[in-house]
Amino acid sequence: MRRRDFIQKTVAGSALLSLGGLSLSSFDSVKSTKITILHTNDVHSHIDPFPIDHPKNANQGGVAKRATLVERIRSEEPNVLLLDAGDIFQGTPYFNYYGGELEFKLMSMMKYDLATMGNHDFDNGIDGFYTQLPHAKFDFVSANYDFKNTVLNEIVKPYKVFKRDGVKIGIFGLGVELNGLVDKKLYKETVYNDPIEVAKDITSTLKEKEKCDLVICLSHLGFQYKNDPNKVCDITLAQKTKNIDLIIGGHTHTFLDKPVVEQNAENKPVLVNQVGCYGINLGRIDFYLSNDKKYDSLTQNIMI
Numbered sequence: 001m002r003r004r005d006f007i008q009k010t011v012a013g014s015a016l017l018s019l020g021g022l023s024l025s026s027f028d029s030v031k032s033t034k035i036t037i038l039h040t041n042d043v044h045s046h047i048d049p050f051p052i053d054h055p056k057n058a059n060q061g062g063v064a065k066r067a068t069l070v071e072r073i074r075s076e077e078p079n080v081l082l083l084d085a086g087d088i089f090q091g092t093p094y095f096n097y098y099g100g101e102l103e104f105k106l107m108s109m110m111k112y113d114l115a116t117m118g119n120h121d122f123d124n125g126i127d128g129f130y131t132q133l134p135h136a137k138f139d140f141v142s143a144n145y146d147f148k149n150t151v152l153n154e155i156v157k158p159y160k161v162f163k164r165d166g167v168k169i170g171i172f173g174l175g176v177e178l179n180g181l182v183d184k185k186l187y188k189e190t191v192y193n194d195p196i197e198v199a200k201d202i203t204s205t206l207k208e209k210e211k212c213d214l215v216i217c218l219s220h221l222g223f224q225y226k227n228d229p230n231k232v233c234d235i236t237l238a239q240k241t242k243n244i245d246l247i248i249g250g251h252t253h254t255f256l257d258k259p260v261v262e263q264n265a266e267n268k269p270v271l272v273n274q275v276g277c278y279g280i281n282l283g284r285i286d287f288y289l290s291n292d293k294k295y296d297s298l299t300q301n302i303m304i
Contacts, residue, residue, distance in 0.1 A: 032290040033165045035214065036077040038070060039285075040084050041250030042277035044091030044120065045103055050278075061279040065304045067110050069282060077286075079164035082111060083171065085250035086118025086220035089129075091278070099124055100132040108137035114160055116173030116218035117142050118250055125186045126150055141173035141218065144198040146191035159202055161210050167289055170206035173218045174199060174237070176251055195221060195232055196240050203243035214287060217247045223254040223274050238262035238270040246285065249274035258299050259285070275301050 049062030074080050088103050089095050095103065100121075107115075117140055121129055130151040143158035159172035174195040178187050199217065206212045217237070225231040234249040242265045255276035261269050275281035286298040 031166070032288065033167050034077065034079060035164055035167055035169065035287040035289065036073065036080045037216070037246065037248075037283075037285045037287070038073065038080060038082045039248045039273070039275065039283040040066075040279060040281075041220075041248070041274060042087040042118070042253055043084070043103075043279045044087055044277060045089060045095035046092055046278040047094050047102065047106065048092075050280075057278070057280055061304050063106050063110075063279070066279055066282060067106075069302065069304060070110055073284070079167070081113045081162060081164070081169065081171075083216070083218060083248060084112060084115035085218045085248050085274070086116045086173075086175070087120045087250055087277075088115065088118070090120040090123045095123075099128060101135050104132050104135035108135065112138045113162065114138060114171055114218070115140050116220055116250075117145065117156065117175055118220040119176055119178060119181045122178065122182045122186045126152060126188050126190065130155075141171060142175050143172045143202045144193040144195045145175050145178075146193060148191070149189035152190075159206060161206070161212060167214065168210065168212045169214045169216065170210055170212035171216045171218060172199075172202045172206065173220075175220050176222065177232075195219075196237060199237060199241045199244070203241060207243045213289060214245050215243050217244050218250075219247050220250045222252040223249050223256075223272070224252070234272050234274070235260070235262060238264055238272050240265055242266045242268070244270050245287075246270070247272045248283065253277040255281070257301060271299070273299070273301070280304060 046061055047063050050057040050060050052059050089100050139160055140156045141159055142156050147153045147156055162169045177192050203215055206215050219234050222233045224233045224235045234247045239262055253276055254274040256274055259271040259273035264270050273283050275283040282302045282304055284300045
């Protein structure tokens with residue numbers, strides 16, 4: 001589809017980005033496919049909406065409204081993935097009392113497809129996280145946490161590949177340095193590896209071995225640290241790697257109206273998005289893929 005035709009057919013007021021570089025060898029000469037990515041981050045056990053008299057976020061958020069919105073979008077779109085970028089736990093008495101069981105059960109009811117781990121997901125210890133996993137009917141990915149000598153070994157995978165209407169979508173996870181954020185006795189023998197170097201290896205695998213058409217990173221590294229430019233964040237991840245099409249971020253509770261576009265190591269654009277915290281917003285990115293080795297995307301961060 002020509003860019004001019006695409007623009008004419010989009011909804012007025014939506015954010016439009018034109019990106020390139022995808023290889024869609026599995027598509028026939030006329031096929032075009034829409035992939036809808038929905039995402040959250042740093043929900044922090046916020047099950048209920050904010051009170052109606054809250055000074056900043058009155059009546060916003062809440063699992064029930066999110067579930068209704070997700071269900072509506074799924075009824076309208078054929079190829080939807082629902083993802084989370086970590087810090088599911090900690091923030092309300094629901095976590096203190098149920099230890100994560102309620103959060104995982106509700107996310108399972110909403111049919112989340114995949115999540116990564118944030119630092120607060122270790123707050124009941126790695127054993128506490130493991131205990132709640134039977135309630136999660138979705139998988140977790142983390143590529144730079146080495147769980148070899150822990151109960152999560154072989155359970156939390158580096159990445160997962162989804163296939164939707166002929167499109168292969170590879171999703172991997174990256175976590176923040178735990179030392180200094182989390183007590184060592186909580187994450188035990190978990191080893192933190194350099195996320196940039198890990199991302200280079202994983203994205204090469206996803207593109208070359210797995211033949212993925214879209215590569216997405218679920219990142220709990222943080223959006224950007226202006227006071228500490230040497231600290232790894234989503235912006236530097238985008239700039240220093242290649243093959244990533246979208247970075248869904250967390251950790252810094254950054255509210256973006258729309259994704260930031262960064263240039264990667266090959267001077268190709270990468271979308272970087274984050275939707276704040278506490279379930280107030282739901283991120284939505286629609287990818288339109290065709291066999292001319294290009295894609296377009298419509299983006300919208302929706303207040304719940």
